[in-house]
Amino acid sequence: MTENPIIEVEGLTKTFGSTEVLKGVSLALERSQVTCIIGPSGSGKSTLLRCLAFLETYDTGRVEIEGRLLGYVEKDGRRRPATSREISDVRRNVGFVFQHFNLWPHMTVMDNVAKPLWLASGFSRKEARERALAALEKVGLADKLEDYPAQLSGGQQQRVGIARTLAKGPHIILFDEPTSALDPEIVGEVLQVMRDLAEEGMTMAVVTHEMGFAAQVADRIAFIDEGVIAVQGAPRDVLLSKDNPRLVRFLKNFFDRNVFWEN
Amino acid sequence: MNLDFSIFTDNWPDILGGLWLTLELWLGGSVLGMVLGLTIATVRQYAGGVVQRGIAAYVAAFRGTPFLIQLFLLYYGGPSFGLVLTPVQAGLVGMTVYSSAQFIEIFRAGFQSIPPGQIEAARMSGLGRMQILIHVQLPQMMIIILPSMVNLYVIMTKETALLSVIAIPDLTAVLNGIGSATYAYAETLFALAAFYWILLECVTAAGRWAERKVGRYLVR
Amino acid sequence: MSSLLSEALPVFIKGLEATIFFSFGSVVVGFFMAVALCTMRLSKSTVLSSIAAVYVSFFRGIPLMVQLLISFYCLPVVGINVSPGVSALFTMAACTAAYMAEILRGGFLGIPYGQIEAAQISGLNRFQILKEIEVPQAVRLTLPSLINEVVNMVKASSLISVVGVLDLTRAAQNVAASTYKPLSVYLTAGILYLAVTSSIGALEAVARRSLKTERQG
Numbered sequence: 001m002t003e004n005p006i007i008e009v010e011g012l013t014k015t016f017g018s019t020e021v022l023k024g025v026s027l028a029l030e031r032s033q034v035t036c037i038i039g040p041s042g043s044g045k046s047t048l049l050r051c052l053a054f055l056e057t058y059d060t061g062r063v064e065i066e067g068r069l070l071g072y073v074e075k076d077g078r079r080r081p082a083t084s085r086e087i088s089d090v091r092r093n094v095g096f097v098f099q100h101f102n103l104w105p106h107m108t109v110m111d112n113v114a115k116p117l118w119l120a121s122g123f124s125r126k127e128a129r130e131r132a133l134a135a136l137e138k139v140g141l142a143d144k145l146e147d148y149p150a151q152l153s154g155g156q157q158q159r160v161g162i163a164r165t166l167a168k169g170p171h172i173i174l175f176d177e178p179t180s181a182l183d184p185e186i187v188g189e190v191l192q193v194m195r196d197l198a199e200e201g202m203t204m205a206v207v208t209h210e211m212g213f214a215a216q217v218a219d220r221i222a223f224i225d226e227g228v229i230a231v232q233g234a235p236r237d238v239l240l241s242k243d244n245p246r247l248v249r250f251l252k253n254f255f256d257r258n259v260f261w262e263n
Numbered sequence: 264m265n266l267d268f269s270i271f272t273d274n275w276p277d278i279l280g281g282l283w284l285t286l287e288l289w290l291g292g293s294v295l296g297m298v299l300g301l302t303i304a305t306v307r308q309y310a311g312g313v314v315q316r317g318i319a320a321y322v323a324a325f326r327g328t329p330f331l332i333q334l335f336l337l338y339y340g341g342p343s344f345g346l347v348l349t350p351v352q353a354g355l356v357g358m359t360v361y362s363s364a365q366f367i368e369i370f371r372a373g374f375q376s377i378p379p380g381q382i383e384a385a386r387m388s389g390l391g392r393m394q395i396l397i398h399v400q401l402p403q404m405m406i407i408i409l410p411s412m413v414n415l416y417v418i419m420t421k422e423t424a425l426l427s428v429i430a431i432p433d434l435t436a437v438l439n440g441i442g443s444a445t446y447a448y449a450e451t452l453f454a455l456a457a458f459y460w461i462l463l464e465c466v467t468a469a470g471r472w473a474e475r476k477v478g479r480y481l482v483r
Numbered sequence: 484m485s486s487l488l489s490e491a492l493p494v495f496i497k498g499l500e501a502t503i504f505f506s507f508g509s510v511v512v513g514f515f516m517a518v519a520l521c522t523m524r525l526s527k528s529t530v531l532s533s534i535a536a537v538y539v540s541f542f543r544g545i546p547l548m549v550q551l552l553i554s555f556y557c558l559p560v561v562g563i564n565v566s567p568g569v570s571a572l573f574t575m576a577a578c579t580a581a582y583m584a585e586i587l588r589g590g591f592l593g594i595p596y597g598q599i600e601a602a603q604i605s606g607l608n609r610f611q612i613l614k615e616i617e618v619p620q621a622v623r624l625t626l627p628s629l630i631n632e633v634v635n636m637v638k639a640s641s642l643i644s645v646v647g648v649l650d651l652t653r654a655a656q657n658v659a660a661s662t663y664k665p666l667s668v669y670l671t672a673g674i675l676y677l678a679v680t681s682s683i684g685a686l687e688a689v690a691r692r693s694l695k696t697e698r699q700g
Contacts, residue, residue, distance in 0.1 A: 091604070331642065
């Protein structure tokens with residue numbers, strides 16, 4: 001833990017209307033580590049992840065991407081909201097994979113991956129296509145370049161989503177329940193891609209219910225409950241812990257269904 | 264820019280006359296068009312292929328051509344086949360026929376929204392066509408087609424502005440005439456715009472009131 | 484009758500060209516205005532949103548005829564001296580912009596917000612998101628209504644004859660006046676208008692069908 005973390009979170013709070021969803025979250029996402037964030041519905045885990053990408057604003061606290069404050073600009077001890085250009089600049093190296101893929105339906109698979117590269121990331125069209133092709137090969141969809149999202153299965157669409165974010169060369173990828181919207185038999189293909197990425201050393205933060213993945217692939221697991229990180233540590237420590245009764249009750253669901261096979 | 268409002272007070276009777284005529288032609292044309300449209304749409308349900316195609320052609324013709332051309336045909340072309348109308352008569356007939364074509368489509372959609380099974384049940388219960396229309400179809404259709412009908416009434420208010428072109432002394436003609444005579448274009452035209460805007464607000468308010476009333480009837 | 488037609492035909496053609504030019508021209512100009520209006524309407528700024536709302540309310544609430552008269556008579560008073568054609572074109576564009584803005588609004592609101600987030604995360608700026616993600620999809624979603632608006636514009640274009648533009652209606656009026664055969668002349672004009680609106684209407688039917696199958700697929 002001596003290197004600077006890619007994303008550092010300190011004292012994050014977030015209120016929606018009258019509900020305080022995040023009540024002071026602190027977290028460090030280290031280089032090449034896979035962090036899985038687990039917790040019951042409504043615990044705030046998706047909100048936390050979205051705040052890390054500033055897809056949601058946060059009220060107090062700090063989110064720093066490679067040392068730079070995200071979402072706000074501080075000057076003389078005062079803080080003002082950052083402009084969208086400043087935000088884009090700070091989160092340039094952050095990738096995001098959405099639960100519902102969010103592919104653009106009117107563009108082909110190739111365009112979904114390549115267009116943002118030459119529109120926003122400053123690559124030439126040729127470079128963009130090359131990078132896109134490489135990313136799509138990596139996720140196993142090089143044969144679907146000219147297809148439209150509607151012609152693909154859910155698992156394929158999510159893999160395109162992963163390729164889209166991979167292609168821009170991020171230093172960290174945030175996954176927001178990447179398999180929750182998929183049919184059970186397709187979940188595996190996406191998890192495999194994520195495993196491969198982890199093995200190659202990609203820094204990842206994954207909000208997920210897939211305990212098997214968390215148990216086998218994560219370097220650290222954080223359990224969020226009622227807006228705070230109640231427990232965090234190595235997978236074995238967290239998943240087998242008996243200290244936190246709410247965690248134990250939360251995990252009971254998964255133990256009962258025998259989700260862990262190689263613990 | 265000095266605004267001179269004396270032109271309104273000086274020409275009060277003419278303006279009032281034009282305003283009244285505009286309202287009469289709008290309401291008369293739209294209501295007659297609605298009745299005509301309902302009649303044709305009802306007949307269409309029970310008619311054979313030839314009649315249905317004829318009605319389709321009628322609808323296509325009056326929905327696909329400009330209202331102005333239709334007015335010219337009636338007023339200037341009418342005498343060629345023995346139809347001599349005064350400008351006002353031509354205006355009324357024109358508004359009626361033009362709106363009827365749109366009303367036919369609205370009622371057609373309304374009729375289609377009622378499951379055919381209900382009509383069959385009504386027939387088996389011995390109801391005649393008129394009774395089916397009044398007791399089974401219209402009550403259910405009303406809430407669905409009311410927004411489109413209100414919208415059509417609104418559209419017709421705006422079409423009245425064209426009537427001045429065939430020498431009908433409606434509000435547009437009167438105000439434009441005053442404007443041309445006194446060069447007080449800004450005052451007259453903005454008054455005209457204000458009139459139409461007020462009429463629009465009234466019609467949409469009436470529409471909302473009607474929707475509430477009909478909705479309550481249905482809830483019971 | 485045939486000699487009448489052969490003499491009148493060039494006049495009709497000229498009028499038809501003008502009608503098509505003004506209808507389609509105003510739709511094209513109006514479309515860009517409509518996108519801008521829609522952006523304003525849906526923006527978080529209440530000032531921009533209100534301005535757009537008032538604009539739409541005015542141009543949809545007042546008859547096009549009155550708008551054309553205002554442009555024709557009042558613009559010179561404030562120093563804008565353009566030909567009747569130019570003022571008519573921009574008045575029509577301003578009018579159709581209001582209608583199209585309302586149509587597009589539904590389209591914009593129908594785009595799942597997640598796609599915009601994905602674009603933001605991919606680094607696209609506001610203008611790029613509008614151009615690449617929002618407008619194509621809003622248009623796709625509302626295409627039948629937009630095409631219907633084109634048809635409305637073709638019919639509405641007949642009004643420019645009143646403010647001195649030589650369109651198909653004015654051409655017909657001229658021919659009718661010189662040949663004393665109003666019935667055949669206006670029937671011909673009507674048929675020409677019908678031909679144009681029917682072809683565009685056929686496009687609308689095609690668009691409607693492909694939208695349906697896209698939804699189901």
